[in-house]
Amino acid sequence: MSRFAYVNGRFVRHGEAVVPIEDRGYQLADGVYEVWAVFDGKLADAEGHFARLWRSLDALRIAHPMSQASLTMVLREAVRRNKVKEGLCYLQITRGVAKRDHAFPNPAVPPAIVVTAKSLDRSAAEAKAAKGASVISVPENRWGRCDIKSIGLLPNVLAKQAARERGALEAWFVDDMGLVTEGASSNAWIIDAEGALRTRDTNANILRGVTRSTLLEVIRETGLPFSEKPFTIAEAQAAKEAFITGAGSLVTPITQIDGVKLGDGQPGPVAIGLRRSYMERARLKAV
Structure with a gap:
């Protein structure tokens, strides 16, 4: 079964998904992530994960890439496209893509976002x-x-x-x-x-x-x-x-x-x- 990933605004086949080489997550680990358990095709403990996500982003002064409602739609679509009934949904948000420098990009750049989902064998x-x-x-x-x-x-x-x-x-x-x-x-x-x-x-x-x-x-x-x-x-x-x-x-x-x-x-x-x-x-x- 083909897998799909959401990368900076669009869904692409998992094997073809790429991020720019100067993504600050790749070069500086300048980003955060969350992992939702998926039960029956639904996101578990959703509010708790969102609360922690916003807190982590704010602590690192990374802009929110979209509203919680919009992000929920993206996560659910990733779960749906990957036909995940039981599994995990992974979200990563970095400060964005910019010429490599330890200090924040000035002017600021849009945050970069990746979402993937995969099935797990719950019986195992x-x-x-x-x-x-x-x-x-x-x-x-x-x-x-x-x-x-x-x-x-x-x-x-x-x-x-x-x-x-x-x-x-x-x-x-x-x-x-x-x-x-x-x-x-x-x-x-x-x-x-x-x-x-x-x-x-x-x-x-x-x-x-x-x-x-x-x-x-x-x-x-x-x-x-x-x-x-x-x-x-x-x-x-x-x-x-x-x-x-x-x-x-x-x-x-x-x-x-x-x-x-x-x-x-x-x-x-x-x-x-x-x-x-x-x-x-x-x-x-x-x-």
Whole structure:
């Protein structure tokens, strides 16, 4: 099946899509991105992703390329043209195309925008979640504004590769105080030895995960004890359960951390239940 991409105002065949060589995203990583999970051909957690997109653009002083209503139409059309029922929709906005210079173009240029969509095998993802996944820890070496969803992801790339080489799904960054910040492409959670659900607070300049926010709504409704309290790798290894959240991973149980099995090495009931509850809510609210 042919795939299609939206590039700066028009849809083109995916294999023929190009961006100018002086796009500041290509040369300077001067841009932001968002990824929507797609359920039943609809965008999950749409409002949360848009809110974070506008916040990231404003933080980097990149102009909004179009209204939210217009952008929603583009995203939906990308999903439709690519016949995606279950999958992901990717959006990237850069400062635009201009002669290479570190400072902003003067006069300003129009932002550049790319949208793609792809299908995923949800049954395969469910099988992986049912089995559980492992994570490794790596030193936190990213810039101090990880709350901005920037396309400058080289530390994340290296962390993911380190995880891949050790047979793990994800890498958790650990700061200079020995506390887990977040994963290379996800938020990190544990259910500690006392049975309390914990994840890092966003004041630590971690990414304000949209899946994280939706899951917090579910958690509050269930009445599970919860705190935005950081934890160490040792605490995570001694935890009853652990899991990660993100648009790609949704809610994925973690059964091994740095080679240490959690409990009996099987996904815990709370993580499994939260995955189910999150997906039910996300499908219901998808647009």
